[in-house]
Amino acid sequence: MTAGTGGGAVTAGTAAEGRFAVRRWSRTASVAAAGSVVAVAALAGVPYYAGTSAEQPLVTLFCLVALASLWNLMAGFAGLTSFGQQAYLGAGAYALYAAASMGLDPFAAIPLAAAAAGVLSLPVSFAVLRLSGGHFAVATWVLAEILRLAVTLAPSAGGNTGVSLPGVSGYDALLRQALTYWWALAVAVCSVAGVYALARSRFGLDARAVHSDPVAAASAGVAVGRTRRWAYCLSAFGTGAVGAVLFANTLYTQPGSVFGVQHSVAMMFMVVIGGIGTIEGPILGALVFFALQQALSGYGPWYLVLLGAAGIAITLFAPRGLWGSLAAPRGWSLFPIGHHISGTS
Amino acid sequence: MIEVDALDVHYGDFQALFGVSLSLARGRALALAGANGAGKTTLLRALMGAHLPSAGTVRYEGADVTALPPHDRVRRGIAMVPEGRRLFPSLTAEENIKVGAVRAASPDWPLARIYDFLPLAATVRDRRASALSGGERQAVAIARALASGPRLLLLDEISLGLAPGVVEQVYEVVRGLRESGATLLIVEQDLDRALGACDDVVCLLEGRVALTSETAAASREDVVAAYFGTEGPHS
Numbered sequence: 052m053t054a055g056t057g058g059g060a061v062t063a064g065t066a067a068e069g070r071f072a073v074r075r076w077s078r079t080a081s082v083a084a085a086g087s088v089v090a091v092a093a094l095a096g097v098p099y100y101a102g103t104s105a106e107q108p109l110v111t112l113f114c115l116v117a118l119a120s121l122w123n124l125m126a127g128f129a130g131l132t133s134f135g136q137q138a139y140l141g142a143g144a145y146a147l148y149a150a151a152s153m154g155l156d157p158f159a160a161i162p163l164a165a166a167a168a169g170v171l172s173l174p175v176s177f178a179v180l181r182l183s184g185g186h187f188a189v190a191t192w193v194l195a196e197i198l199r200l201a202v203t204l205a206p207s208a209g210g211n212t213g214v215s216l217p218g219v220s221g222y223d224a225l226l227r228q229a230l231t232y233w234w235a236l237a238v239a240v241c242s243v244a245g246v247y248a249l250a251r252s253r254f255g256l257d258a259r260a261v262h263s264d265p266v267a268a269a270s271a272g273v274a275v276g277r278t279r280r281w282a283y284c285l286s287a288f289g290t291g292a293v294g295a296v297l298f299a300n301t302l303y304t305q306p307g308s309v310f311g312v313q314h315s316v317a318m319m320f321m322v323v324i325g326g327i328g329t330i331e332g333p334i335l336g337a338l339v340f341f342a343l344q345q346a347l348s349g350y351g352p353w354y355l356v357l358l359g360a361a362g363i364a365i366t367l368f369a370p371r372g373l374w375g376s377l378a379a380p381r382g383w384s385l386f387p388i389g390h391h392i393s394g395t396s
Numbered sequence: 397m398i399e400v401d402a403l404d405v406h407y408g409d410f411q412a413l414f415g416v417s418l419s420l421a422r423g424r425a426l427a428l429a430g431a432n433g434a435g436k437t438t439l440l441r442a443l444m445g446a447h448l449p450s451a452g453t454v455r456y457e458g459a460d461v462t463a464l465p466p467h468d469r470v471r472r473g474i475a476m477v478p479e480g481r482r483l484f485p486s487l488t489a490e491e492n493i494k495v496g497a498v499r500a501a502s503p504d505w506p507l508a509r510i511y512d513f514l515p516l517a518a519t520v521r522d523r524r525a526s527a528l529s530g531g532e533r534q535a536v537a538i539a540r541a542l543a544s545g546p547r548l549l550l551l552d553e554i555s556l557g558l559a560p561g562v563v564e565q566v567y568e569v570v571r572g573l574r575e576s577g578a579t580l581l582i583v584e585q586d587l588d589r590a591l592g593a594c595d596d597v598v599c600l601l602e603g604r605v606a607l608t609s610e611t612a613a614a615s616r617e618d619v620v621a622a623y624f625g626t627e628g629p630h631s
Contacts, residue, residue: 256487260495263484270444270478271496272470272544328486 083385091240098229106232110300112341113239114293115321119333119340120242121289122318127328128250129282130262132184135191137314138175138198139287142168143294144304145208151218158230161295168291172284180279183265192312199310213305216298231300238292245289247330250388258282259328320358324365326372330386335374397422397548397579398443398474403452405435405442412438413603415452420548420596425570425580427590427611429623430600436583437479439600440550443581444476445469456548470496475546479553479583481537485526489517489536492525497543505542513572514539516565531562538569549573551582555589567593587619601625 097105118136125131146167150160179190202208219227249255257278260268269275298304317340325336343361347354369376378384398420405413413435420426430436441447443454445466454462461469475496483492497507511518516535520528525536534554541549551570555563563586570593573580584590591597591611599607599622607614607622620626 256491256495259487259491260484263486264482266446267478267482267484268495269466270446270470270476270482271540272467272475273495274465274467276465 077384077387079383079385080387091236094236095233098225098232103225103228106228107300108341108345110232110235110296111344112337113235114297114300115317115337115341116334117235117239117242117289117293118314118318119321119325119337120239120246120330121286121293122315123322123327123329123333124246124249124289125282125286126319126322127332128246128255128258128262129279130258130265131180131279131283132188132319133191133283133286134188134312134315134319135193135195136286136290136318137310137312138191138195139168139172139290140294140297140314141195141198141202141304141306141309142171142287143291144298144309145202145214146291147295147298148208148214148216148304151216155218157216157218157299158234161234161292161299164295165288165292168294169284169288171291172287173280175287176280176283180276180283192315195310195312195315199306202306202310209305211306213303213308216302216304219299219302231296234299235296238289238296242289242293243330243334245285247386247388249285250330254278254281255388262328320362322372324362324369324372326374326376326378329372329374329378330388331378331384332372332374336372339373397457398581399453399455400439400443401453401455403439403442403454404450405438405447406450407438411603413442413449416600416603416605417452418598418605418608420579420581422547422579423577424596425574425582425594426596426598427594428581428583428598428600429585429587429590429619430606431623432585433602434600435603436600437552438603440476440552440581440583443550444474470544470546473545473547474550475541475544475548476550477534477537477541477552477554479556481530481533483525483528483533483536483540485524488522488524489528489532489539490521492536493517493521493539493543495543496540504545507543510539510542513542514569530558531565534558534562534566535569538566546578548579548581551580551584553583553585555584555586563589587616587623591616591619599623 094109097109122133122136125133143164146164147157147160150163151157155163175194179187179194182190203211208214257268257273260271260273261275261278265275294309321336321340322333323336324339325334326332343358347357350357365373371379400416400418403413403416404411416435416439418426428436428439438447442449445464449462453460456472456474461472484495487495493507493510514535516532517539520532520536525533528536554566558566567589570580570582582590582594594611597607597609597611597614597619598605599619601622602625606625607619609618
């Protein structure tokens, strides 16, 4: 650990720096990025060449990818394990209902619905972020239940029977389905790309530090509360957008369904089995969850039992998640977050 | 540079510090000595803002910083190397250092200078913190603190759990920091090392200041007496 002298340090340090190349990108990442662009372009054309039968399941898959990525932003990067993200799913759906009831075009109002969920999350964050760990998780769940009860008791929001989405009758059914599909694709792409950009930024470094050790992070100069608040509110914003897209897809929503804790359980399942704290893991988790849903949906109540058994098996035999177990031993990283350092001399 | 006046700190009903006062001038090094449970780490946490005092004030460069959160104190030029190093295990050594570096208020410690000053941190920069040895962790912890460009550096138990040879290397770094003009507050159980490295000594006993002196003016027996609460040779 021998200390060098303070003077002349920059020159000597530059020489030391020259022995290494610090990189945040790789050839694999370039291929993955190019492949992602091609895949998104191909998916954007689905309404033209595949039709409604392909759109419906893909809307579900895109929403799952977005939800998993957004939950991972909180839990995987900032260390906030929430059981209550369904609060913002519902907030987005009911904000879309309010906007469409006021005469706004429902598809144009999806960003407004997302913003409403994000704005709602700000004052909520000041209350729930005073807590941590299990207390935080339970508090977020309680919040979602309060919102569900509030909507159930509000006649203007349709009460317990729910509401239909106004303003869509003027759309041709094919166009409406295609618009819903493109919105779902856009929300999924923006969620993954947004979380990736955040993870690679100074915010991402701060969030991972806060996740590791909040006290040490604060002592290193990280504004712990602000970092957690950004993760919570941005996740709520994106989850609100998903809620609005799901409402536009089904054209009907009710509090008992949209505010259900099963949404948070699904998010947790996807992130944990895919690989928490990575970009690739939640995408893989969403694909696995979607495949299991499709394969097991005919088994009635056994569907949940089999899903739970799959989750337990993956947690036991691949505790870092499927992506973590596959990628870590092989050094794979399609979407690198950290720095890669290699010798150049 | 920093003045602490009549500081009380509580953990719930338990009072850990009782009216602690001390001051440290720019460019000097102060050793904070005391037995386990004397309140040394609590005082450092209070200076860093990690634990707010129930009474008293902390003034840094003339400004009252008593209620400031830790990240604002880092921006003002206070940094801490915490007890146990407390690196972020999932991050690489370099990422650990960058957590501090992104908030650097001044370019006094760019990464190149840090790596020159702490070559061990440079050699392990691409390794995860969880895979580092004790000495490597200490080097990275000091590097992380330096990266924020501190004018006052708080070092908490920097030799704890390290092999004797590594401790000697850590204190070489401390001497290097002193030569660079840094202001240091060092918590250390090893009295001889602390007294040898610092200009001033404050000894805490059960949360109270038992001794304040320049190290040159205090005999080892005086410090030991204050450390254990026994009667000193001059009492």
